[in-house]
Amino acid sequence: MTARIGHTVKAVLFQVHSIAGLVLALLVSLIALTGAIMSFEDEIVDQLNAGIMQVAPRQVPALMPDGLVARLKAGQDVGKVSAVTLSSDPAAAVHVRFARDERGDRPTSLYVDPYDARMLGSPRGEAFFATVRRLHRWLLIPGDGKGWGRPITGTVALGLIVMLVSGLVLRWPRRAGSAKMWLKPNLGLSGRGLHRSLHTVIGTWVLPVYLTIALTGLWFSFEWYKDGVTRLLARPHVTAAKMPAKSSRAVDRSGTAQPIGFDQAWTTFQREEGGRFSRAQLTLPAGAATVIRIRSWGKDRTLETTRDEFRIDAVTGQMVSAERYDDKTFGEKIIAAIYDIHRGAILGWPGKLAFMIAAVLMPLFSVTGILLYLSRRRLRRPAQPPLGRLVPGE
Known part of the structure; x- marks a missing residue:
């Protein structure tokens, strides 16, 4: 009875795994490959623009x-400035970013x-990586983030989690303690056997990375x-502080909004931080x-x-709030590092490289999964009866 139930559960999981894989194969591969391209974006952009990021002190x-x-x-005829990045290094250039124009386009920084x-110039590679x-x-x-793209990519991430968990259950061998069975592909096989070996074994290698990326x-x-993770890991008063607070408005006597500048805030920040940044x-x-x-x-x-x-x-020039990284709890530091965890940067450049390689391998699972599906279809196709056994009218 127990064996029958286990067989039924695995049969259902197999169908779920196959359907999710077929539906999401293209999107999950696209998202993974674009993520791989961005893995070393900072290093690439810095190299491309080394000549305009430094000045003579x-x-x-x-x-x-x-x-x-x-x-x-x-x-220069430039757009509305939205942000500036300043450095304590006297040889560093100032990075100026601009607000979106009336068409919704953001001018290059x-x-x-x-x-x-x-x-000094616009950074090369910025438009490409954007x-x-x-x-x-x-x-x-x-x-962008307010359109349908955001929930679609989130749904793809949920689908990836389903595929990972179902694939792990389906892969679970009778000798679970055998490292060879888990981690060594059988390259001596060919056709369907090779596709299955690559799909399952390499999938086991990268499963922790994919699960981290998806979560x-x-x-x-x-x-x-986001709200659930924040409530789980952050202190209550920090969670409450994440709610948007009302802000004052700069207006003149006629009630017209007036532009504001950076200087007052910059002076307060320098007085607060000194030479620590x-x-x-x-x-x-x-x-x-x-x-x-x-x-900072x-x-x-x-x-x-x-x-x-x-x-x-x-x-x-009044300080409204100050949130320092060193004052965060362990859970709050995890929240702050979500982006670096997502791309493997939390482990330094080796982590970024490992996550990039795993992302590049994603199309392998799409291709082998589709090949396995097609081979199953061929195996299930009923054989044609021999011509010698046909009777008139058949």
Whole structure:
């Protein structure tokens, strides 16, 4: 009886695994390959743009952010500045980003000399990786993160989890403790046997990586998942602080919204942080709000997500909130590092390389899975009766 139930369960799981694989094969391969392309984006972009990211240090002080933006606009016809990235390194250029225009397009960013606001150039590779990122996250569907692309990629991640769990159960051998059975493909086989060996054994190798990618990928797709993880890992007051707070608005006497600048917030940040930061990204708020977000990275920080975050009123220079990475609990540090976990960067460049290789291998499972499905169809096809046994009219 137990054996019959186990056989039925495995038969159902096999159907679920096969159907999910056939439906999602193309999308999961596309998302994986675009993720692999982005694995070493930072290193590639830095190499491509080494000549415009550095300047000759000078004895004169660097321009304040508002003065730099004003000079840049006076010398060039540029769009509305949305963010600037400043560095404590006197030889580092300032990175200026722009808001979307009326058509919804975002102009390419610029590197600018911090001493005289001279335009050094636009970073090569930025447009390419931006397109790859939109394809990876939202499949280039209009609306980006607010369109249908986001829930579709999230559904693909859920489907991948189903395939991984069902595949593991189906793969479970009678001698589960045999490392050879789990990890060594039989390359002496051919045809269906080889396809099955590659599909199952290599799948076992990369299963932990795929499961990590899928579970962290859901964070970027579904708010319910993000809220659940936050409640599980963060302290209650931190969870409450994630709710958007109301912000004041900069208006004149007529009630018209007035533009705000970076200088007040930058001065407060420098007074608060001193020389502890290596670089800081200042982002203007949307609409007529006045609170500027500043993300800063310490000089000993190598990961993108090990950052401190400040919110400072641009009009008064008052510190609204300060969220320091060192003050986070273990669970909150996991939340902060979701992106680095997703791409393997939490393990350094070896982790990024391992995750990239695993992503590149994803089409292998799509191809071998489809080949196994087609071979099963052929095996199930009823054999044609011999011609000698046919009777008239058949």
